[in-house]
Amino acid sequence: MTRRVGFFGGSFDPPHNAHLALARLARDHLQLDELRIVVAGQPWQKAAQAMTPAEHRLAMTRLAFAGEPRMAIETWEVDHPEATVTADTLEALQARADGQGAEWFLVLGQDQYGRLDTWRRWPDLLSLATLAVAGRAGAPPQPPDALAAVPHRVVALPLAPMATAATALREAVAAGMGIAGEVPPAVASYIDRHALYRAAPPEPHRS
Template identity: 50%
Template sequence: MGLTPGPRIGLFGGSFDPVHHAHLALARVARDHLGLDRLLWVPVGMAWQKARRLTDAEHRVAMLELAIAGESRFEVSRCELERGGPSYTVETVRELQAAETPAQWLLVIGQDQYARFDTWHGWEELLQRVTLAVAGRAGELPAPGPVLARHPHRIESLPLPAMTVSSTEVRARAAAGEPLDALVPAAVARYIAQHRLYSNN
């Protein structure tokens, strides 16, 4: 008998500051379209490519857990929050793969991340370890940047409809005291209000 390929596990990283409806839409498409056994949401610890100071990790994790409550096969991983130092995806993948083998690993990203993937720390090693699951812009196939295009890699295209929600918009509306229910799950909106998050942004 041959070796079983193991479960299909998706990795979805980000600051999730806060998580919003477009994040959830992408995660659901990835789970269903790719036939994932599990999708791990990986909130970033130290975002080395972001200048803005992130909201405390415990708030971001709490909002994530509220957003995915009742969603089958979704889990939150605290690995980057607990590791310390800059949060490099390649180190996260090494850690998770060492803990669970064999498995098939798919990294869920958007077109913007795909286009500049060669700026990621350890990106060439990452290509050897995961299949990229890329959500192209509505109606378009994902397009790699010129450097990545010269490197063979495994890719799955995700059919995601156009959504204009962003965490920046959510933070701005929260700071202005505007309703958030159209942008984030109701439980997340209540949490933001209860803890007065983003009120000073």
């Protein structure tokens, strides 16, 4: 029987409850044997933006998804310092022995799906995986015009509306506000312990 594997990528800066809800939904709705949580190294779209050091984002992601059945944290992008492209990462994971012969699903939110035609090598993604998209407020996924013109496999994920956004969480912490209800408790503790998202940029985590 063909294994079903999901690819859920992101900066996870920080990982929050909406990330966790989407991952759980994708795992269960798609009946995945495994969901790879792919922590971004240096996404090419964000090359000019300051990001929290990968060591912190990886540590927080491990805490956020700890104990989740059939989920695994993937460090391929973090281990490669150059700017990363999702199609390259997906090809690399599929080429590994544990990814060969599997059916792959690329898990996205509507915001990502709606601008997928701006991603590098986006047409290649359509042959590498079925797109699994969580539409806004339960609405069907809405592709951009360029993507709508190209046949592709897409599955809708019925995710309940959640207003959480990583940018807003970082701004809240910087303003001295609590975010304990928006992120897993272990992540909230990590952010506080390492003084992340404060005025001074955090130093790389050393274990």
